[in-house]
Structure formats: structure tokens, C-alpha cells
Amino acid sequence: MKRINEFVIKLATVNGSGSASANTLFAKALFRLGLYVSPKNIFPSNIQGLPTWYEVRVSQAGHMARREGVDIMVAMNPQTYAEDATEVLPGGYLIYDSSLIRSFERDDIEVLPIPIAQMCAKEYKDLRERQLFKNIVYVGALTALLDMDYDIVTQLVEERFKRKPKLIKPNLKALEIGRKYVLETFQCPLPVKVRPCEGTHGKIIMTGNEAAALGCVWAGATVASWYPITPSTSLAEAFEKYSSKLRLDEEGRRRVAVVQAEDELAAIGIAIGAGWNGARAFTATSGPGVSLMSEFLGLAYFAEVPLVLFNVQRGGPSTGMPTRTQQSDIICCAYASHGDTRQVLLIPGDPHECFDFAAQAFDLAERLQTPIIVMSDLDLGMNDWVIDPLIWDDTHKHDRGKVLDAEALEEIEQFGRYLDVDGDAIPYRTIPGTHPTKGAYFSRGSSHDAYARYTENGELNAANLDRLARKFETAAKMMPRPVIKRASKASKLGLINFGSTEPAVREAVGLLKRDGYKLNTMRLRAFPFGKDIAAFAAEHERIFVVEMNRDAQMRTLLIAEAGIPAEKLIPVLSYDGMPMTARQIAAKVQGTIESDKSVAQALRLSAAAM
């Protein structure tokens, strides 16, 4: 087994013990060493005292999905010692706090006891410091065990406490304690270790929520209204942080307003009011919030009010698993609200796209005058991903869509808010206060004619509904196209995925290829579906649809909305709340190929054509 620069290390700690910061420091150091890391924070829905894990896949090759099996377990939580030990692969290592000695019934792994608590007790007098620095101590130990460039680690500590320099020393000391102990006690480094490389040079490491928040800032969003809910909270908080820093006017006043609403209904109501009034506005939430927003989402669809909604998905149904990931709000969002309502979805595949799509979402919302729902998930939103630096093109002109200003209003004879002037089914709107006598109209969720007048004439209303349906066709043309990667032109086997499953899919496709199965892949990035989707389906006999939900929701959408025959689409599902692994996908694909005749037939077809 290749274990240099390719391994999984897992840190088992206790919630609220200060480990999260130490763990991030550790992952960042690995990243600085040039390695791809994909840390997954597996935390409870609680604040203190429950088991928490931080699992870091380290990969020079760039694999960023989770991988089964742990090479090095840092077991700091006696509550979970037993289960933690079982996860270590044969030949792997288990480090634990041996202040209280215990035995682990595994003779196929190596146990490295470090008396962390004892050492801290000796070193620090303050009880809190004792507790806190335990985390830094194990990081220090790891630097030696893994042969990490120590300067990089100490430099990171210094960067981090730039503004609190007095904290640098105690942290460095804690690092030293751990490092020194293992250097003196064990054979360092371990065979599982790192070697600096260039892999991630020039890259950044960031969560999707941070990226999306930055996207909102760069898109010129001025109003954010939200209600706290995991895992979307950090998006709103990051937006508040960056926008209030980057948007100060000459007098120190803010060119932005962030409102913590009293609930999700108010959060989206505020965004609708602001969007209607010409500001770029958004809200961020997760499943329960989306359900609560659905009446308002129908209003925004029907009254044609631009707004952006980030749905950072978590485990459903209901309150479900708030700290786990899923992609299970697909149908709920695509058809959010009662009546003939349909919503536009953007589905980023990594934090880089979270930034790009966040920025695009505001253009699309204003161009289409409708809500744009950006579908992220907990894994994408809250975990750190290694990505290319974010890019902004200074020549980009924010597209505010069809808005008539006072001058334009002067020129036209009669303004009709919902008239299809250009044949693309997108009407012109006006912003309140624009003109003293022209362009005012009445927005409403009740049936209306092309002049925004209330009507109970069923045909006028149906005509308006037809225009909305045509607008959705226009939308399909504006959506980001899917990313298609072909293993072979001739392959009749395809795979469709979207969102955060991308790293697992990329790796799985590699594994499958190695075993002789060539799959062409298409990563969906939006709904409504453009032409490419049906075209891809037409080219393939059997297509695996990878998604993290029980009901194969995207598959349902593909069947219903892209007209793909059901029998073509084979679900590959996972809904235990954990990010998928490549092997999960590869095993399901391979299993199906080998057991299902129709798939085997497709494969033969590909082979014949190859």
C-alpha cells in the first residue's frame, strides 16, 4: 500500500473541547505542504461533550472524496475508543491520550500512547488552558510522526495570531511538547507520512459557504436576511463579515444590510421586498426553512420578483440529521410551492462554483425575475475544499435584467408589467419611485393580466401562466451547461451526478476504468434542463444517476422533465448522511453491470462500437 502522501487520518475528539481549531490548523499545514486534503468535520448536533471526528484524506494524486478505512487514528475521546479502534486499517496506527493507559484489542495495528493530558497538566496551570492545548499537543506530535515541515506549521501559528501576538508563544509551546515527546519516544517518522510536493501550490482551501458568501459580495448583493440554521448559518455569517468590511462608505456606514429575521418566512419576505424594490437580495437556509418558505416562493414566482435563495442541504426529512449531508431537497425545491410553480436551481459542484454560481445567481434572478435557488449541501458548505483561487473578471457587467428607468418610461406609451415585449417571455419591470406618473404597477400573488391588474378572467390568467411556462424555457437556455467528460466516445454507459459527489465520482470513474469499464459522465449544474441533458441520455444505453437521497429525486426529475426513459436511469444512492466514497459508487456500478443483463448489453454495445 502506498502510504506516503496518500492516506486517511482521523481525529476523534469531543465537541466543544477546542479541537476544531487545532484540526483546521493541521489540515491547512498539510495543504501548505502541497498536498490535497479533504477534511470532513463529522460533528454532533450539540455544543459540548459529544463525540466529534475530523477525517482528513491526504492525497498527492488529488483525490478529494472520502475514502473508507483510516490509516492513522488520533483517538482523544475515551467514549469512542472502541469504535475508533475498529476503523483503523490493518497496518495502521492509533494514537491516544495515554494519561490513562488502556489496551486496544487489535494486534494488526500499532498503538502509539502519548500522555497528553499529563503533559498539559504539568505545563499549564489554568484549567482551561490545560484542556485547550491538548489539541495543539497532538498536532505537534503529528508534525513529527508524519514528517511535516515544522516551519510551515509554526508559520501558520504565527499567521493565525498576527493580531494577538501574545498567544503565539503558548501555542508554539504546545506544539513543541507533542513534537518533542514523539521524537523522543517513537521511531519518527512513521511509514505513513508526507513529503512536500507542488500539488496544491497556487490553490486555496475554503468552504463552499465562505465562497458563496464572497460570491454574493462580488455580485453586489446589498440585502441579506436569514434565520440561523445549520448548515447555512456560516454562509450568512461570512457574508456579514466580508460585506461589512468591504462595503464601508466614506462615513463608515455600511453599503449593505444583513438582517437576522425572526424566522424563515420573514427572512424570505424581506428578500422579496428588497428584490421588488430593486436591491440584490438573498436568504440562506436549509430544508426546514425551505419548507417554511414555500408559500413565499410561489409568490415570488408568480409576481416575478428576483431573489436568490441558498439551500445548504442537510439530512432530511423533517429536522432529520442537521449536521449530516444530503441532496434530498431536489424535488421540494424544483417544484416549491403549490399550484403550477417551478423554480430555477443552480447546483455548484465545489466551492469555486459556489462563488461563481452565487455571483451568477443574482444576474439570473434579475434577468429572469424569479427566485434562483442555489443548491449546496453541508459537505460543500461547511467542509474545507482545495480549489483554484476565485476569479473575478473586472470587465464583467452585472446584468440587472429588464428594468425601465425614468427615461425609458418617458418614451413608451403604456407600460405593461407582464407584457411579453421581446418574445422571450421576460417582461420589463420598474422600480418603485422611478417616475412621477408612469410605470407604477401593483404586484400581487393573485391572478393578473399583462398590466398587473387583478383579473378573474380565466383566459387572461391562463395566458399569463403560459408566458411563465415559456419563461421557464428561456431560463433553460440561460443555465450553466452540464460538464460532460467522456471516457470514450463509443461508450454506451453513462453516469450523471451533481453537487458535492463530484470528487467521489471522478475517483470512481478512474477505478472503474482501471477495471475496464468506461463511463462517460455528465455533471448537472442547473434546472431547468437544457438540451445537452437529453442529448447525453440519447447517446447512452444505461446511465447511472448518483445522488445522496433515498428517493432518487434527481432521477425522477430527469425522467419527468428531460424525458429520459426510466429504464435507462439506474440509481446509485446514499443517504446515511456521509459524503459518498468512490468505492461506494464503483461497487454499485460494477455490481449492476455484472448482474443486470440490460446493462451488460449496453456494455457490449459500447465494446462493439469501440
Add this chain to the structure above:
Amino acid sequence: MKRINEFVIKLATVNGSGSASANTLFAKALFRLGLYVSPKNIFPSNIQGLPTWYEVRVSQAGHMARREGVDIMVAMNPQTYAEDATEVLPGGYLIYDSSLIRSFERDDIEVLPIPIAQMCAKEYKDLRERQLFKNIVYVGALTALLDMDYDIVTQLVEERFKRKPKLIKPNLKALEIGRKYVLETFQCPLPVKVRPCEGTHGKIIMTGNEAAALGCVWAGATVASWYPITPSTSLAEAFEKYSSKLRLDEEGRRRVAVVQAEDELAAIGIAIGAGWNGARAFTATSGPGVSLMSEFLGLAYFAEVPLVLFNVQRGGPSTGMPTRTQQSDIICCAYASHGDTRQVLLIPGDPHECFDFAAQAFDLAERLQTPIIVMSDLDLGMNDWVIDPLIWDDTHKHDRGKVLDAEALEEIEQFGRYLDVDGDAIPYRTIPGTHPTKGAYFSRGSSHDAYARYTENGELNAANLDRLARKFETAAKMMPRPVIKRASKASKLGLINFGSTEPAVREAVGLLKRDGYKLNTMRLRAFPFGKDIAAFAAEHERIFVVEMNRDAQMRTLLIAEAGIPAEKLIPVLSYDGMPMTARQIAAKVQGTIESDKSVAQALRLSAAAM
């Protein structure tokens, strides 16, 4: 044109003028004469002063759908004279209040002026009475013009004012005024007229909301919580009326509680609390309310709480057309809430089924421990339909599902709220307070194991989700089966419909048959779909799916959930808010058959097989 016992009469009045009562009296009299009537109340979303129509299809043959064209128009509203006149078929009649003479530019119809206001002004001193009795006067006139058995009409008046006998005389007088005037003035009866028959003897005339409310009473529902919204309000109000009359205990206290909640979230919350606590509980609402309930619907699905929700659908999206009908909440309800949530729907096709399904819904809710959504619509809910009398089988045992009482709890070792004991994926529940030490559990919307304990173990949670999916399969087996009517065993052309479109479909199928097109029909009555649905689809090459929404929502569900290939299903849609007509359906079907090659092919196949 056959115009005896087969015609359409339309009464154009003003909202709040007291016409609704007079119109109902009129329709009921026709019904008593043995005729099928299907009055459609076309009313504005307002209280007073706007145009209102009451359109009555009269049919000895039993056609109960709307029909295009009006044979007799009673135009009482000067605001709409012009449009009302255009609706009259050539050879038809227009009656109007000629207190103010005016001309109607139609020489192909006969205009019958009656100076109604003048006559009332002469007869009644009180201003309100003048206004009010105008309506009775035109009914009186119609009795003579249509040759209605006058005794039946007067008897109806007497029945109605049994409890206010002093009102009988003035009403009879008003009838007389109108009757006398036309008898003296015009050649009575008109060629469009009625002749008593036996058609509806033994039948009743009732709205779906009244029937559903009675169903709830007979099902033993004890808790109703609701928030006013058209067109569901009359369901809750009828339940309150009947249950408080029929459910008094010895001390005059009520064996029922009806709560007008502060909004729809509270309405469903109350129903959930009551259902959880072992009462049969329901709520009734329409589109906007369903959207607001969607978070709670997910909780009830996941925590497995029985409750019944009546969705009396109206025109969407958003506030839409509150006083018009649609079937556009199909998808929204089938998948209500975020996450992998799916809901059970019952879809009655007439008020008789509204009663039956309401009653069954409570058994199903408790047997399945999940929300049951009864999908009605404004046409079904608020208009009068001629149906067979409601039937109750006194031997029916209300099925309360799997509930463990104290005795049962004594016997089992460990109670597991979400254990699949019987292999049907339906667990056992307990009612709070049952046993001093056993059977208590914690209901929650967060992830839980088979013992209702909170868990963040993804696999345990997934296992529970899998059981819920299996429970949905069990549900499919318990659903009322679709009603299949075969025109011909050999026909390869089918038609699927559901709900209130049934009369129009029956009539359309007759029209098509006359023209040589034999369609087998299947009326869906529930979701999830049972086996019959796919079987019906398999038997047919092309199937028309009739529904009142823009997006062909049921068709989507059939494709996605019954595995029917999209190309088989041809949408027949209407979404102008009016109940469909037979001709609308027949024309679309015939047009498609004649223009679409694939359908023609299906037809040939049927012909070959015949």
C-alpha cells in the same frame, strides 16, 4: 336541438344581492322534478357588488359536466349585460330586468323583458326587501317559463322556512309576482322547458365539502383545527355544524372540538398534537395553506403521526384565483416537505366519494400512521352535485391501527416505537398516559432509531428511512383501486383522469364513442399507485391524461412513480379555473388522434384487435 329537459340556464347577478339563495332554490326545484342539475357558482373573490353567475346544466340524461353555450340567460346585472348576451346560443332566450329598458344586439335570440325592480318597488316598502325579493321574482318567472311543477317550488319554500314561518308568505308572494307577470305577458312555457321525470328520484344533491364534513363526523373525528380559506372553509364550517349537533353528551357538552386556529401552521400543529395523543384529527385548507403546512407535513411523515388533511384545491400559483377550480397541487402534495418525504393522497371523484374517502381517510391515517391528504377541489367542494344517498354500514369497525393498550404493553418485553414487528413496515404506537411504566417514547422529527431514541448513526437512520419507504409500498396496497371502465377490451387507447373531471370525461367518452373512438378509462383515486395503474398503462398504446393544471402534474407523477413511459401519456389540460367540459376533452382527444401519427397507430392496433 332537444331542449326539453336538456339545456343550460345561467343566472347573471351581483354578489351579495341575495341571489345565491334564490338560485339554490331554483336548482333544487329542478332536481326535485327528477332532473339532473349541476349548478356551478361562478363567484368573485369579493363580498358585494361584483358580477356573479350561477350556471345550471339541466339534463335528464344525467350529464353533469358544464356544457358550452347558454339556452336561457337570466341577466340581472347591467354591468355584464353585454357579455351575458353573447353567451346565449342562437334560438336561446335572454330574460332581463326591464325596469330600465335596453336593447340587446342579437336578433337570433329572444329577449324577454320583465320589469322586476319596478314590480318589487311597488310591492315592498322596505328597501332591503325590494332588493332581496327581486331574486325570488325571477325564480317565480322561471317556474312558469320552464313549466315547472309549481307545487314543488312552493313546497320547497315552506320546507326552507319551517323554522321562520312568517317568512313563508312574503317569499311565496314574490314567486307569484314573477310567475304571474310572465304568464300574462309571454307565451308560457317556452320550448326550452322541463318535464317531470324519475331521473333523480332517490338521489340527493349536496356539495363535496358537506359530504366530506359528514364523513369526518361518521369517522369519529373529534378534533378539527382550521384556518379560513376559500374553498375549504365550508368543509370546516359544515363539520362544526353537524358535529356539534350530533355529538352532545348527556350534559349538553360537546364530544368534539373545532378550533379556528391563528393560521395554517397552527391548524396542522393542533391536528398533529391531537393525532399523536390518540384523537382522530383533521384540518382543511387550500393551496396557500398547504404550502404553509409543509414543514409540519414532513414532521408528521417522519414521526409517523396520523392526521387527515383536506386540500380543497383552487386556482394557483400563489393566491391565484381563489374562487376558481384547479387540480394543481398534485406534486406539491405528493412530495410535501423537504427531504425524502412522500405523502398519501386520496382523490374523490364526487361528493359521495368525498364522504366515503373522508371516512376511510381516518382509518388509513391510523393504520398507516401518516398524514392522509384528501384532494378535493372548488368545483367538487363548493358546488352542488346530484349523487346517490350517502351510505353507512353499521357493521363497519373503525380501524384504529396498531395501538398498544396497557394490557398489550404488559405482555411485551420491550416496546420499540419504530420496530417493524409484522413485516409490513408499520410499527406499533402507544397513546400518552396508557401505562404507568411502559410504552412511553419520545416522538421527534430528528433522526431516530427503532426505539424512538435520538441517533446520529447514519445507518440506523437510513434503516428507518428504508422502513418508511416500505411502508409506502404497504400503503399502495391499501389504497382504493382506480375505477376502470372499458369501452372495448381491444382498445389500445386509454384515458386517465381523477377527481372532479369525471362527469366531463364520462360525457366526452360518450361523444368520442359516437364518433367511433373507443377509449378505456381509468379514474385514479389514490397515490401511491397500486399495481392496476401500471397494468392499465401496459394494456394501452396511448393514454390521454385529463387534468386541470398547466404542468400536467399527474402525468409527471405517473411517469415518475408508476413507471409509465412519457410518450404514452398525452396531456389534456385545462387551467382557466372553470370545470372542464366534455367537448374540451373530446376535441383535444379527437384532434390528437387525427394529427398525431403515434396515436393513429394505436388506434389501428385497437381496430386490428377488435
Add this chain to the structure above:
Amino acid sequence: MTYIKKPAIRHPGLRQNNLGLTRRDYEGVLSTLCAGCGHDSISAAIIETCFELDLPANRIAKLSGIGCSSKTPNYFLDRAHGFNGVHGRMPSVATGANIANRDLIYLGISGDGDTASIGLGQFSHAIRRRVNMIYIVENNGTYGLTKGQFSATNDRDSKSKKGEDNLFDSIDLAMLGIQLGAGFVGRSFSGDKDQLVPLMKAAMRYNGFALLDIISPCVTFNNHAASTKSYDYIRDHSEAVDKLDFVPEREEITADYEEGQTIYVKMHDGSMMQLHKLSQDYDPRDADAALATLRKRFTSGQVVTGLLYIDDRKQDLHELMKTTKTPLNALHMDELCPGRAKLDEINKEFA
């Protein structure tokens, strides 16, 4: 067709305000409410107020929820943008609109069902957030548009048109407003134009959350305590045709009384309502006293009208949030988008 454009007859002699506009320029489409509905009087008062204050209509945004009351923004200020949202959620939409452009006047119109039931949470939090707006509740104690169910402001023990008892105590929105920190709280009666218009003028000029709880009788589903005589009379006659679909045309109820006076106003159903107009020596700047007065009069069945409470020193939401003085919706993209170089800097923080 329920959209009826008013005939555009111009009376050349109509009085003009300082903007050269006549009252007509402040009107909306023809009301579709019941004849005599109190809500129409409130619309008239709004028109009067805006005309007299020389307000340019396009600098006003009208927002509402759902209900007969919430329809009224269609019936005034045709030149202003309007937003008729969803039931009970006007406060949040108004908050968002206000945040987007602090320079317009926000006129929120709601009903008692819209505000005191489904909208109670949003109402309370808009107050707490000190949104700079005028919030008018057209309070008729009933759900007009859905045909007469009790609302949460309906008096205990009164009867509905169908004869049912109201079981619950009413919520007093003015007291609630003061308690939650509204800076301006007034109450009036739709038929008391002399009190209403000045109160509205003051509210329009107030910088912060101004609540106007306006008693506005519902002609059709009026449900104040039954006064045997006239109530039965009407019931008999509406029941003459068995269903409650007859709405007799009525005159607007008016009230003309002096400060400090308590009067009885006869409702459409013949019942009486007691209005008490605050006297000149009442100090509306003392919240504690205001609440005490309201509670005391409430206990003796009196509805106090007038300017109940005002606090001039309260900062509005924008001041609290320290938003820039230019309306957010008027900022240029180059003031908002930090551009490429700044993004490169941020990238570095994550490298």
C-alpha cells in the same frame, strides 16, 4: 372583470395642492368593497392626507397582505407602486422594501386577521426592528373576505352573524404596539375623518414605526355584541333566503366628537361601541401612563382613540444598522463589487 378604471373626468375647478395635483391624482381604481365599508373611508383619508401633505405619490410604496382591507391599496394612490403579498406577511415584505430604499414612504395596510392572527409574529418583529413605516390596521374584528369568522381582535362574548359566540379575549393591537416598542401609536375610527386625517398626517411625518389601529366597521359581517332589536331584524331578513349572501347597501358610519369626550357609536347591527377621545392634557410621551390608561378604559368597555403614544427620539432601523445614506438600491455596482484585486487578496488568506 373586477378591475374598473374610474372615468377620467376632470373637474377643472378642483383644488390643487402645492405640487399642482388634485385629489383625483391621488385616487386609485374603483373600490370593489361593500357599500359603506369602513375600509373605503380609510382609503379616502389616505388620499386626503397625501394630497394635503403635498406628497408625490411615486415616493410612496403601498404594501399589504390579504383581505378586504389588504385590497384597498389598489383603491388609492394609483401612481404609487403597490405590493399585495401573502396573508399576514406584509411586515416582512415592507421591511425588505424599506431596507432596499430608505428614501420612500412605506405605507403598510393590513386587517385584523392579517395582523393579529397569522401575522402577529411579523407585526411584532417589524415593530421591534423599528422599520420606518406607517402600519395601518383596518380593524373590523372579523375576517371580512372569508365571510365573517371571528378575528383575534373581536370582543369576547360577541356573536357572529351566524349566531356563534366568540369565546376568546380580544388582542389590543395598540397596547401590544406600545409594549413592543412602537415609536408612534394612534387609534382612530374610520368614520371620524376629523381625527383620522390629522393622525395620519402625523404618522406620515414620523420617522420610525408608526402604528395606526383604525376601527373600521364591516358592513356585512359586523359582529359586535348583539343588540336584540336591530340585530334580529337583519337576521330575519337575510335569512329570508336562508343563506348569508345578501349584503344590504349601507351608509358609512361616522362619528364626530370632541377631545376628552366618550361617545356611543351605533354599529350596522344596531349594537353600540364606546369611543373615548383622549383629552388635550393627556401626555402621549409616557408609555407607562399610556398603557395604564388603555387598560383602564378597556376594562370599562371603552376604546380609546387619539395619539396614544409617541417617542421622538427613537432611531429607525437604518440608523441602528448604520446603513449608508444613499438608498441601497441606488448604489452603483462599482461601489458594491470589490473587484479582482480585492478578491486576489482574499484568495491569499485562504492559501
Add this chain to the structure above:
Amino acid sequence: MTYIKKPAIRHPGLRQNNLGLTRRDYEGVLSTLCAGCGHDSISAAIIETCFELDLPANRIAKLSGIGCSSKTPNYFLDRAHGFNGVHGRMPSVATGANIANRDLIYLGISGDGDTASIGLGQFSHAIRRRVNMIYIVENNGTYGLTKGQFSATNDRDSKSKKGEDNLFDSIDLAMLGIQLGAGFVGRSFSGDKDQLVPLMKAAMRYNGFALLDIISPCVTFNNHAASTKSYDYIRDHSEAVDKLDFVPEREEITADYEEGQTIYVKMHDGSMMQLHKLSQDYDPRDADAALATLRKRFTSGQVVTGLLYIDDRKQDLHELMKTTKTPLNALHMDELCPGRAKLDEINKEFA
């Protein structure tokens, strides 16, 4: 695995109540709240109260919303059914449960976020509806479970752990409760067991809506006004690792003071809270006086504790609705289903 069953060690010497049960029989699963969290003290008080009142746990139903506070019903009364619903909607679920069976005791547990923000409407209407229940707000002025955002009961101008200012005035739930007609309103402090348990006992015995607003400090996201000294100390140390994920283990804050006394209680962040315990001559039956007292003390920064208001004569929801005395969920189907003959009669009305 966050479900931790407590070790079932039996101490034979444990005191038994009149039902022969020990305190242990009233416990729940092990709490997963932060060490020192005020909510745990409230759970302990509930256990104490039920034990001492000899209540059979299975005659109690525990209901809650979402939040750290709303988790607590899992940590007491294992033998009672519980329902942990959705955020802010406990009041409606409790109302429904109560309607279904008037004979159980309904114990609703909520947080300040759960009640004063998302749940404000349901809270207010459950009060107005006079649901016979005990409604406990475990009030910490913050959103604990979502990591320390301000709640609507948080004091104006206090600072969050991240150093942001709270811009808005707090909502006083006790005053709101009195204003909306709650029949029993008490306030206490989680660390004052001597006051809390008797107050809970009284609430348990009260027939109607009993509101207990219990100040319950959040160890982790405590956000009362910053006291320079100790606050900075902690910030330094939690920031030592840059993220706010370190939760030092804390002792419960307790308070022991006499009736009529005003004391300062030191919060976890070193700031001070002023508690004022009502004196014996305070008459809790006068709502006007209660409100006046609360408002006055509030203005001077004091939080009044004790039994603030009680009205013995209020009828509860079931009395108002005149529901039968047998619990609705215990009625037999033959008492409920009118049967065939009755239906035939009704058919005739429609013939």
C-alpha cells in the same frame, strides 16, 4: 451515539414519595448539554417538582420545539411521552394534544428563540386560547444550539461572543403573557432552586395557561453586557485557537436571596444581572399593577422574579369550548359515529 442511558444503579436508601417512587424514577436519559448549562438545573427542578407532588409521570406529556432547551424533555421524566416537534411550533402541538385528552398534564418546554422569534405567534395564541398547560421558557437570551446568535429576549446593546452589538430592544415574555391574558405568570432563575421549585409546583397545579419565564444562563454563548475583565479573558483563551469551538466546563450559577431583595448575579462572562424578588406584600392578582411593576423595574435594569400574576377564575379552553368531560381520545366509536339511521335522516335533508 448521543443517546446515553443512565446506569441503572439503585440506591436502596433513596427517599420514596407517596407513589413509592424515587427521584430516579423521574429522571430521563443523560443530558448532552454543556456542563453548567442553566437548562439542566431547570430539568432538575422539574424532576424535583414532580417527585414532590407525587405525580405519576405517565400522566404528564412533555412537548417542546427545537433548541438546546427543547432537547431537555429527553432528560427528565423518562416514563412520560414526549414530543419534540419543529422549531417554534410547540404551542400548537401542545394545544392539539391537550384538546385530545384534557386529563393529562401538559408541560411545554421552549427556548427564547423558539418562543420569542419564530414561535411568537403560536405562543401568543396559545395564551389567548387558554390552553391548560405549563409553558416553560428556558430563557438564555441567545440561540444556543445554533451557536450564539442574539435572540429577541436579549438585552439591547449587549455583545455577542463574536463581539457584535445587539441592536434591538428585548421582548419581555412575562409582560407579554400578562398582556395577552395568561392566567398564571411567573419568573425565576435557573440557579434559584428555592424559588423555582415552589413556583413550578404552583404552576403544575394551576388550571389554565401557566407561563414560567426562567432565566437560564448559557455557559457557552453567554452574551450579557461585556464586563471587560473576565470577558476578555475568556475571549483570549477561546480565540487562542481562533475558532469559537472551545467550551470550558463551568459550574452552574446559583442565586439565593430573600423576598423583596434585589441582588446581582454574576454571569459566566463576568457580567452582572440584577434580579429582584417580589416581596410578600405584592399582590399578584392585579394585572395592571403587575405590568406597572414589571415596566418600572425593567426600566431600571431589574429583572423581577416570583409569581408575577395569577387569576384563579379563568376558565380553560375546554370549559370555554364546552367539551365533554371524558377525554376526547377516550370516547368510544359508538359515542362518536351517529350510525346509519342518522345518516339516512341527513340524506333526506338533501333530497
